[in-house]
Amino acid sequence: MSKNEIKFSAKERRKQVLTKLGKLGHELYAQMENGRFPYIFMPSRSTDNIYYSPQFRQYILGEKRVRRSSGNIRHLRPFTQLVWSAYFAHELTGNQKTSTLRDVYYSAQAYDMSFKDQAESDNIITDVETVTGSSREDFNIFPEESSAIFGDLTIEYTIPNYEGRRLNLTSHPDGVMIGPALTSAELVETSADIVIAIEKGGLFTRFIEERVHEKFKALLIYLRGQAPRSTRYFIRRLNQEMSLPVYIFSDADPWGMHIAMVIISGSANAAHLRELTTPDARWSGVWASDIVGYKLPSDKLTNLDIKRLHELEKDPRYKDDIWQREIDVFMKIQKKCELEAFSRYGLTHIVDKYLPERLKEMES
């Protein structure tokens, strides 16, 4: 039984975000009071300012900064959108309401703020993240898609109307959605020793049916393909606050590898943010070498797969031995397979044979 020692304070985080947003408002206000067109300095997110940091084990933004000024007619509209978005985020956070990116796009219309499409409003939200250094989940803006968690973990809600209420995450056999309420909840206690994150929904359900959470003392997380940022953030919390090692299982192809990598080292798109990565999480399968070792049914790599492998080979995040080794094997056997491939040897084969072997191997 592991108990949460670093008390996570949702309140504290909220206060921080509100302070940052309020400070932005003060700066702009003062500029106008002094008869200046309000302006903002923020780190540039252009590709020539994105670097891989071995220290943080993720992509970060460099020194380059951009100045956005409302005195520049080309900046005026996005500048206004940025200020409005900051205001909107402040309102959400202050009132403890949540919203989605899609929702923001529509809400803007109520304030007579026009975004020509959601891509534009998404981009402005990213600007707010860059200016404040907080991820949008911190100011209560979440993506549409969400993944799920199952296992013996008790949480305590901090959102209005549920504040103080507790939930054990085994209470629903389909798992519990990792939404705004869960990500902002306090982690109270768990009997689990590890976290197993799985790319595919079929396998997640199978693991629950086969009681993997009990057999391996595990919290099970359904990633649903490329994991949403709130899920990546939540995995980080499990790892950091509950000190649980994280094992990731994805398809044996370059895309599956990358799903694991983004959880571990983050993406270039989120170079302006921290706390979305879990550097100690481990990609545990399915490896290219498993296709050979477990005699798994496989498909031929496509040209696109091979092109992607060549890209990953040069990616600084992939410099460690295991990644380079598996990329080599992929290239050599020219094959890939999905998680479900184990079903060839019976539905429970993956749980009975592969999982215990692999977890043992990872622990050693």
Added chain:
Amino acid sequence: MDASEVGVLPDIYVRLSHDDEAGEGNIYTIRVADNGSGIPAPQIPLALCQFLFGSKYKLKQARGTFGLGGTMAILYGQVTTNKSVQIISSTGESRIYEYRLMIDIQGNRPIILDRKVHVNKQERGGHWHGTVIEFHLEGDYYKAMPKILDYVEQTAIANPYANIVFVDPKGRLYKFDRTTTNMPPPPKETLPHPHGVDVETIQRIIRITECKNMLDFLKDNFHRVGEQIARQFLKFAKIDQDKDPRRLNPDEVVELVQAMKNFNDFLPPDASCLSPLGEDLLRAGIQKELEPEFVATCQRKPSTYSGHPFIVETAIAYGGKIPSKGEIMLYRFANKIPLVYDESADVSWNVVKSINWRRYRVTPEMPVAAFVHLCSTKIPYKTVGKEIIADRPEISREILNGIREVARRLERHLSKQERVRREQKRLSIFSIYLPKIAEYSTKLSGKEKTPNIDVLLRRARTLEQERD
């Protein structure tokens, strides 16, 4: 019109009607009435029913070239309908003369069928003066209608000081009122310039001259030829200055004309024999009929080609009633007469087409019209139909420069308009967004009062001006 321009504001009335009462058929009656100087009674039959009446050789700008137009029209009417022409005219004295005439085509002389004299009653403004001509002719009005209407409208443009009324065979009235009482100064008669004469002209002068020697002959009969130049020329042409001009044999006349063309020291002709509209009248004409949003006019300095003085006037107009046709409209005038046929063969067309209009911010879909008015004692028509002006380099250069001049002014107008539009848009953008920035910044900062952004809105305006 020429007959009117000697100090009287022209009133022109033209009526075209079907001869048969059903209002069909292709025989029409045309009636043209003006309030011009009138034709002295004894000259009426000859002026209108004999070709090459009058053998004057002196020059001034006139709408026609040889005075053939009226007689030609009457002749055409006669050969198509075999009917007579009726002429009523008075020079403003106590009598009005009425003639019914036909042309003896073989004898080139008038046949007087009837002649009446009426009393010209004194009225408020004095005695009536003017000319009314009515004759019959064959034609197809409906086919020619668009060009006829163009012609009448463009005549109104080139003569904004005239009242013009046209009644068509359906009884439709087209009325063009004068908008100005200013008239261009009438042209002065001048002697022919030696660069512009031909053998025929020389022979005509020889027939009537009283000069006894070549020196006087040159001094007295040619434009801008004085004693000194005459001597120089005779030396150049190797002609004895005491020679009697009447003794020149035909070969010598030809040699004289050649020598005149080759002698480069004649002074250029002056333009007092020309009667251009002037920039103001051209503008008035265009404004009156097309009501454009912008018009620029330009009168070029007098110039010459082959000894003939000419002046080019150009204009450009934008918007108003000018249609967007996908290309620039071209209005051509020669000595105040509109040219409505075969525009694509005309020198002005070539010039307009050669210009890169984008440089002047003009795109094909814009409602833009270009106007070219050529005034000269001799318009270099390409054809006897007198609708197309030939491409003389001296003339096309003036047209090009004239069009460029007005196009530059249009460019300035359009860019100013664009600047104003941009500034307004800019200001409206600032006035849309800045208050929002102020509002949300205030809410973010938790303050109550929004900052005053009037200063910033004013600055937005000056920023724009500085940039231009």
